[in-house]
Amino acid sequence: xxxxxxxxxxxxxxxxxxxxxxxxxxxxxxxxxxxxxxxxxxxxxxxxxxxxxxxxxxxxxxxxxxxxxxxxxxxxxxxxxxxxxxxxxxxxxxxxxxxxxxxxxxxxxxxxxxxxxxxxxxxxxxxxxxxxxxxxxxxxxxxxxxxxxxxxxxxxxxxxxxxxxxxxxxxxxxxxxxxxxxxxxxxxxxxxxxxxxxxxxxxxxxxxxxxxxxxxxxxxxxxxxxxxxxxxxxxxxxxxxxxxxxxxxxxxxxxxxxxxxxxxxxxxxxxxxxxxxxxxxxxxxxxxxxxxxxxxxxxxxxxxxxxxxxxxxxxxxxxxxxxxxxxxxxxxxxxxxxxxxxxxxxxxxxxxxxxxxxxxxxxxxxxxxxxxxxxxxxxxxxxxxxxxxxxxxxxxxxxxxxxxxxxxxxxxxxxxxxxxxxxxxxxxxxxxxxxxxxxxxxxxxxxxxxxxxx
Numbered sequence: 067x068x069x070x071x072x073x074x075x076x077x078x079x080x081x082x083x084x085x086x087x088x089x090x091x092x093x094x095x096x097x098x099x100x101x102x103x104x105x106x107x108x109x110x111x112x113x114x115x116x117x118x119x120x121x122x123x124x125x126x127x128x129x130x131x132x133x134x135x136x137x138x139x140x141x142x143x144x145x146x147x148x149x150x151x152x153x154x155x156x157x158x159x160x161x162x163x164x165x166x167x168x169x170x171x172x173x174x175x176x177x178x179x180x181x182x183x184x185x186x187x188x189x190x191x192x193x194x195x196x197x198x199x200x201x202x203x204x205x206x207x208x209x210x211x212x213x214x215x216x217x218x219x220x221x222x223x224x225x226x227x228x229x230x231x232x233x234x235x236x237x238x239x240x241x242x243x244x245x246x247x248x249x250x251x252x253x254x255x256x257x258x259x260x261x262x263x264x265x266x267x268x269x270x271x272x273x274x275x276x277x278x279x280x281x282x283x284x285x286x287x288x289x290x291x292x293x294x295x296x297x298x299x300x301x302x303x304x305x306x307x308x309x310x311x312x313x314x315x316x317x318x319x320x321x322x323x324x325x326x327x328x329x330x331x332x333x334x335x336x337x338x339x340x341x342x343x344x345x346x347x348x349x350x351x352x353x354x355x356x357x358x359x360x361x362x363x364x365x366x367x368x369x370x371x372x373x374x375x376x377x378x379x380x381x382x383x384x385x386x387x388x389x390x391x392x393x394x395x396x397x398x399x400x401x402x403x404x405x406x407x408x409x410x411x412x413x414x415x416x417x418x419x420x421x422x423x424x425x426x427x428x429x430x431x432x433x434x435x436x437x438x439x440x441x442x443x444x445x446x447x448x449x450x451x452x453x454x455x456x457x458x459x460x461x462x463x464x465x466x467x468x469x470x471x472x473x474x475x476x477x478x479x480x481x482x483x484x485x486x487x488x489x490x491x492x493x494x495x496x497x498x499x500x501x502x503x504x505x506x507x508x509x510x511x512x513x514x515x516x517x518x519x520x
Contacts, residue, residue: 282336417459
């Protein structure tokens, strides 16, 4: 099991104590001394490094290192496995804190990489009724137990195709949260094609966060984000997205979110395009597709992809110094606390803290499992959840994933996406390997950037 992790970013040397998250910027000598799994005997280290450094310098560095070890800031012991094993023995009913409402299984676009089967989710095109939506609100309030804060994500397909139903559901939720002393925060993911002044006004007022889909440069976006007739969308959506963002003040969240595929592994250029258009909250994320898909990412693409993350690191550090920053979603990291222990171990909580509801009221562990009937957990009208399945998801944490348990990044990625793991390996406890490699590179860049800008 990795106890520390070492990496170099732009000639700077970093060491992370995996279990505490303590970050150390060190010189080359300390970097060379430290082994990722244990601190070697002093004499072995002196002998190994004597041609590169003096014995006096090595001895002085070892003194400093041993002080950090004594203080529990290097080679610390894992304090969390016992917590995880304790939760493994608890088959109690979960408290749901987040709900994905698949408002509509339909879309007015035909994006070429869509995981949701162009909105159909391997089924028929359907729209959620207000009755189902209200019942879903009742369900999550009941299942939230003592939790005060609840998040509801309005998802599709394209949810704005059901705008009037959304308004009815949101109005109902606002009534119910007062009755039950809850705080329900709505978010929405939209392709922005249908945005108009009325919708912009409504979304700004009622959505805690808005995710606006655009893939970057016009040539990139319009090659994959297309209408039914094959035409591109960028010229139409860009002014609408800008208008939506301009409406948001600093207290309200948004981000423009794109996807990069094998056709734009130079996605740094798409991030820069969006930054030049004035957006300050940007996410460009790797596509996840079967290996035989023309747009899927491959092992041979990683060198180019890693270079894009390095370029982003350089650009964001430069902009920080100039006072012209933007945020890149995958570089967001907290070195001084971060998520609670349980979240660091188990991730998003799919299947036990977070579920998705379809237009028919069926409950799935998350939106990415929708359409795979083996993962139906129940329905909102009966109200009961498949506790065996829920507990299976609850136990799919890093300590039950052998590869993750040995990985230095385990407390940052929390074992990866359960759906991706299952779809690629048929097992939630076997990580999606290509995704892991990209994730670890992003984490290194994010840590280095945070260290340089704190």
